Amino acid sequence: MSRRRPLNEAPTRARATLERAPAPARGVRTAPPRERAAPTTPVRAPRRLLGPFAKITIALGVLATTIGLAGEWALHQPFLSVQHVQVTGLRHESAASVLAATGLSSHPAMFDLSSSAVQQRLASFPWIEHVTLTKHWPSTVVLNVRERSPVAVAFDTRHQLHYVDVTGHDLGVAPLGANLPTLVFAGARGSTWPFLHAGRSTAYVASQLPRAFSSQVSVISEDATGVVTIRLTTPVSFILGPPTNLRAKFVSIASVIAHSTLVAGDVVDVSVPGALAVTGPALK
Numbered sequence: 479m480s481r482r483r484p485l486n487e488a489p490t491r492a493r494a495t496l497e498r499a500p501a502p503a504r505g506v507r508t509a510p511p512r513e514r515a516a517p518t519t520p521v522r523a524p525r526r527l528l529g530p531f532a533k534i535t536i537a538l539g540v541l542a543t544t545i546g547l548a549g550e551w552a553l554h555q556p557f558l559s560v561q562h563v564q565v566t567g568l569r570h571e572s573a574a575s576v577l578a579a580t581g582l583s584s585h586p587a588m589f590d591l592s593s594s595a596v597q598q599r600l601a602s603f604p605w606i607e608h609v610t611l612t613k614h615w616p617s618t619v620v621l622n623v624r625e626r627s628p629v630a631v632a633f634d635t636r637h638q639l640h641y642v643d644v645t646g647h648d649l650g651v652a653p654l655g656a657n658l659p660t661l662v663f664a665g666a667r668g669s670t671w672p673f674l675h676a677g678r679s680t681a682y683v684a685s686q687l688p689r690a691f692s693s694q695v696s697v698i699s700e701d702a703t704g705v706v707t708i709r710l711t712t713p714v715s716f717i718l719g720p721p722t723n724l725r726a727k728f729v730s731i732a733s734v735i736a737h738s739t740l741v742a743g744d745v746v747d748v749s750v751p752g753a754l755a756v757t758g759p760a761l762k
Contacts, residue, residue, distance in 0.1 A: 559585045561617035568623050570605040570650070576623070579603070588613055596621070604649050628652070630684040630698065632661040635670055644685040646673035659684050659708075662699040679706055679721040686724050690732045705749075714740045719749030726751040 563582045565573045577583045580596050593611040600606050610622040628641035631652045641649035642661055648671055652658075661684065663677030673681050680698045683706055687695055697709040706718045708731075716731050718724070730748040734740070747755040 558588050558616050560588060560591070560619050561585065562619070564618070564620045566620070566622050567625060569625055571603050571623070571625070576600065576603070576606075576621070580621070582619060582621075588615065588617065588619070591619065604647065607643075628656075628658060630659045630661045630681055631656050632673060642673055642681050642684075644681055646671075646675075646678040646681045648673075657693075659687070659695045659698045662697055664699065665702040676700075679704065683708065683718065683721050683724065686728075688728050688732065690728075691735055694735075710735075712740065713742055715745045717745065717747040717749055719747075723751065730754060 560582050563577060565576060568576065579599050579602070581599065582591075591611060591613065593609060596611050597609045600609055605625045606623055607626045608624040610624075612620040612622065614620065626643040626645075626647060626649055628649055629644050630642045631639050632642050632648075633639055634648075639652045639654055639656065641652045641656070641658075643649055661673055661677065661680040663672045663680065665672070665676060677700050680700050683698050684695075691710070694710045694712070695708050696711045696713065698706065699709070700706050704720055706721050707715055708718065709715045716727075716734075718727050727748045730751045731746070734746055734748075734754065740746075741758075744756060744758040747757070
């Protein structure tokens with residue numbers, strides 16, 4: 479026959495279990511029950527407001543940028559492009575070829591043009607020395623061309639005669655009857671055109687000849703040591719030496735021509751003005 483468990487037996491056992499639980503030792507701290515941390519709200523930094531000076535500066539910057547962009551847009555519109563071109567000073571170069579080289583015939587914006595840019599584009603034209611560009615708004619450009627002036631002639635390696643300017647530049651083919659002194663450089667065997675370098679003194683002397691006897695000068699030569707000699711049509715030669723003190727040397731030459739009787743083949747050394755020396759046939 480089975481025994482019935484009293485109804486109050488389970489609570490009795492639970493109570494007994496709690497009674498048997500060891501008490502915390504004296505002096506030992508027990509951790510308090512953890513509390514759930516309250517959610518934190520991020521703190522926002524106080525908003526800084528722009529002062530009136532900063533606002534004005536920003537507004538002026540935006541306005542300046544807008545005006546600059548609008549101005550650049552307007553300056554590149556067709557009504558401000560090159561429509562008319564006038565070229566002055568050309569004598570040896572073709573106006574059509576000059577315009578083609580400058581690009582002005584393609585109607586570029588007036589704002590983009592400069593004399594230096596045009597000068598670079600025309601550097602291949604031997605006669606053109608300098609170019610000045612003048613703008614007449616809204617659409618007209620004037621090109622003032624300064625050409626080089628020939629002061630002498632010289633033969634190239636193919637024995638073709640060319641014009642030469644004061645700097646020794648080859649300006650192109652010249653007629654055989656050109657009434658200018660002929661330049662000769664004694665050391666020109668290995669050089670195609672020596673008058674830009676070693677023989678440049680001959681071109682300079684040609685540019686300095688006085689009117690008193692310039693038309694009588696036939697040849698201006700320079701040797702490998704830099705001694706320059708001019709020969710007249712008579713033919714009489716004058717040794718100038720280096721191309722220095724030319725004014726005094728030319729005065730001596732003019733004096734000899736005016737006051738002495740020279741014959742073909744005479745050579746007069748005027749390298750030291752005031753101390754003339756004559757070789758060749760004697761003076762009469």
